[in-house]
Amino acid sequence: MKQWTQHDARSNQTVESGQFNAEQQAARSMIAGLDRSQFPEGCLTNAQVTSAALHQCYIFSPWDTGVTGALGEQTVRRAADAETLPEQFRAVNYQNYGSGWITAFETTLQPFKGGNLLTEWYGNCAIQTFFNWTQRASFIAGTSKGVANEKFLGLRILYNGVVIAERIGPAKPMDHFSISGSQQVPSGPVILTLQFKPQAAGPDDAVQDQATNDFICQAHLFGNRVFAIGRFR
Amino acid sequence: MSRIIRAPVDAGQVITATDLNNTYNDYNQPTALQADNTRDQAFDLPHFQNVVIIKNTQLNALGNTGMLHSAPVTTVASELAAPIVVHPVQDAAGTETRMSFGANGWVLVAGDCLRVWWNLSLKCYYTGSPWDNASALGRYNIPSDTSPPGNVVITDGFHCWLAYLQWDITSAALTNFVAVPGQSDPTTIGAYEGFYTQFLNGGTVISPWTVSSYAFANNGVMPAGNKGVGFNHEWFAPYGMFVHAPSGQVTVYGIRLVITGILHSGHLASGDQENVLIYDYNVGDKDQYIEYKGGRISAVHQRLA
Numbered sequence: 001m002k003q004w005t006q007h008d009a010r011s012n013q014t015v016e017s018g019q020f021n022a023e024q025q026a027a028r029s030m031i032a033g034l035d036r037s038q039f040p041e042g043c044l045t046n047a048q049v050t051s052a053a054l055h056q057c058y059i060f061s062p063w064d065t066g067v068t069g070a071l072g073e074q075t076v077r078r079a080a081d082a083e084t085l086p087e088q089f090r091a092v093n094y095q096n097y098g099s100g101w102i103t104a105f106e107t108t109l110q111p112f113k114g115g116n117l118l119t120e121w122y123g124n125c126a127i128q129t130f131f132n133w134t135q136r137a138s139f140i141a142g143t144s145k146g147v148a149n150e151k152f153l154g155l156r157i158l159y160n161g162v163v164i165a166e167r168i169g170p171a172k173p174m175d176h177f178s179i180s181g182s183q184q185v186p187s188g189p190v191i192l193t194l195q196f197k198p199q200a201a202g203p204d205d206a207v208q209d210q211a212t213n214d215f216i217c218q219a220h221l222f223g224n225r226v227f228a229i230g231r232f233r
Numbered sequence: 234m235s236r237i238i239r240a241p242v243d244a245g246q247v248i249t250a251t252d253l254n255n256t257y258n259d260y261n262q263p264t265a266l267q268a269d270n271t272r273d274q275a276f277d278l279p280h281f282q283n284v285v286i287i288k289n290t291q292l293n294a295l296g297n298t299g300m301l302h303s304a305p306v307t308t309v310a311s312e313l314a315a316p317i318v319v320h321p322v323q324d325a326a327g328t329e330t331r332m333s334f335g336a337n338g339w340v341l342v343a344g345d346c347l348r349v350w351w352n353l354s355l356k357c358y359y360t361g362s363p364w365d366n367a368s369a370l371g372r373y374n375i376p377s378d379t380s381p382p383g384n385v386v387i388t389d390g391f392h393c394w395l396a397y398l399q400w401d402i403t404s405a406a407l408t409n410f411v412a413v414p415g416q417s418d419p420t421t422i423g424a425y426e427g428f429y430t431q432f433l434n435g436g437t438v439i440s441p442w443t444v445s446s447y448a449f450a451n452n453g454v455m456p457a458g459n460k461g462v463g464f465n466h467e468w469f470a471p472y473g474m475f476v477h478a479p480s481g482q483v484t485v486y487g488i489r490l491v492i493t494g495i496l497h498s499g500h501l502a503s504g505d506q507e508n509v510l511i512y513d514y515n516v517g518d519k520d521q522y523i524e525y526k527g528g529r530i531s532a533v534h535q536r537l538a
Contacts, residue, residue, distance in 0.1 A: 130444060
């Protein structure tokens with residue numbers, strides 16, 4: 001057990017300044033060095049701690065930062081090059097997308113005092129699945145061409161650029177999804193990045209409407225909401 | 234109290250035990266045990282006299298109880314025309330299975346947040362090829378494999394049901410449910426009814442079917458007259474999450490899940506060409522419906538920090 005005092009002060013005792021300052025510095029040092037094992041159970045109240053001392057929630061619902069005007073959507077593919085059929089979302093098509101991960105949302109979480117960071121990401125998506133099984137991407141016994149053309153949507157969560165959770169993701173044409181993950185993170189602002197990955201065009205995919213030449217919507221995220229909680233110990 | 238600052242004693246200054254004891258009393262003040270005066274890792278939850286994060290929790294059943302998909306199940310049919318009536322999730326007797334927080338409700342204040350999760354076991358039914366009805370949304374053209382190339386009309390498959398959360402912040406009578414913040418009820422969008430995708434904060438889309446080229450597509454074309462093959466997703470369990478941090482006091486008396494459909498994707502023809510979900514009455518028929526069984530809805534009322 002650490003010592004609280006260097007000596008006992010009696011009433012009307014006169015001490016030298018050096019003696020007093022040593023005592024004060026020692027006391028402060030001891031308090032600053034208190035370990036959690038030195039506190040008895042139930043000795044503290046909420047009034048004694050400041051906000052965010054133990055935990056901090058971060059809510060982006062709908063997400064509205066990181067990507068301009070996102071409003072719960074990934075709008076990085078809602079620009080002019082995202083023109084699709086009128087009855088489809090303006091979204092990822094095979095004119096504006098080849099392959100790879102797309103950042104849908106990015107923000108900085110602060111204050112973050114170091115500890116466990118849990119992130120829950122829920123949302124909806126549209127995926128063009130009609131061509132998930134074609135002649136050159138066939139898995140029928142005896143006629144298989146061995147070409148995969150699966151139309152799922154990959155999802156992943158990154159903290160400070162490091163992937164902490166990843167999943168294959170939804171595969172129905174209009175689907176919902178969730179992905180969550182947690183990791184111990186050092187103190188300091190944490191960059192939270194959410195990415196998705198549509199699948200590249202297969203060998204037999206149609207990419208545009210024959211009559212209008214409008215591109216076909218391939219993938220889109222919408223109705224997204226994110227909750228993160230940092231727990232500091 | 235914030236940072237403790239007490240000046241050191243100067244040489245030659247006469248002090249007493251009171252001065253010394255004051256240094257200890259510094260730490261007895263409210264909020265003295267904070268990051269400025271102690272290190273962050275000094276405290277843990279057991280050191281506190283009460284739970285510091287969670288204020289309320291509740292779990293309720295949705296739909297009918299039981300694990301089997303056999304009767305009784307409850308159904309919700311596709312909308313055939315406006316006005317739209319959303320279907321509250323209920324049991325086989327028609328009684329809403331909603332979350333009630335009692336006479337006093339849950340009082341959310343600034344600095345709190347409400348988190349809700351739900352899941353529901355269901356199966357979507359359809360008859361024939363409703364996605365191929367003459368006026369169904371989402372039909373488009375690709376070449377046929379004939380010479381010279383003809384035309385094949387196929388579907389993009391972007392039809393969906395929508396399940397979303399409503400809450401009652403009026404009274405414990407639970408007769409005034411409205412969409413949760415960030416989520417809209419059905420609204421007029423030009424010539425259609427539906428939802429702007431930016432207001433789907435409490436919504437989950439549910440795919441009613443999937444249509445595949447079924448190994449027929451070849452180099453971007455389909456055999457003449459072949460529009461692919463539809464598949465039923467069979468039983469699965471959609472889910473959703475909602476989270477909200479009010480800026481002022483709100484008393485929540487109840488939460489319920491509603492289902493509506495069938496909708497299809499689209500975007501506005503002008504302006505910012507915002508994306509929307511719109512009702513497709515062209516596929517609406519009583520042969521298109523959902524059977525659902527049981528599920529759960531849970532809620533947590535907690536502090537933000």
